[in-house]
Amino acid sequence: MNDVQNDTADSLRADFPPLLDWEEVLQDEREDRLGFARRTTYALLTLAGEGLVEGFAGSNRAGLEGARRTAALFQAHLRQMQHFAEIAEVRLEQVAKALAVDA
Known part of the structure; x- marks a missing residue:
């Protein structure tokens, strides 16, 4: 069982190449x-808290504000x-009532 757990942990640490560049x-x-x-x-919901703090720390405060505005845009849409x-x-309730009268 430990071999399976170790294999899974190793696969989660795989370094995948980026799928998009910044311009894309x-x-x-x-x-x-x-x-x-x-x-x-959705991506922000999948990242660990420490990764978010690290990603938006330092000179990337503008990125944090941009991400907040982006999430707010999606929330407004929802x-x-x-x-x-x-x-x-x-x-639809009005339609159901109208159909009930005709029945």
């Missing part, structure tokens, strides 16, 4: 702001989608 990330942000905000928010879903539910 910036292009993604310009072309699909909402999608970028969603992906960034609130708007919740509002639209609530309106859709009301409309």
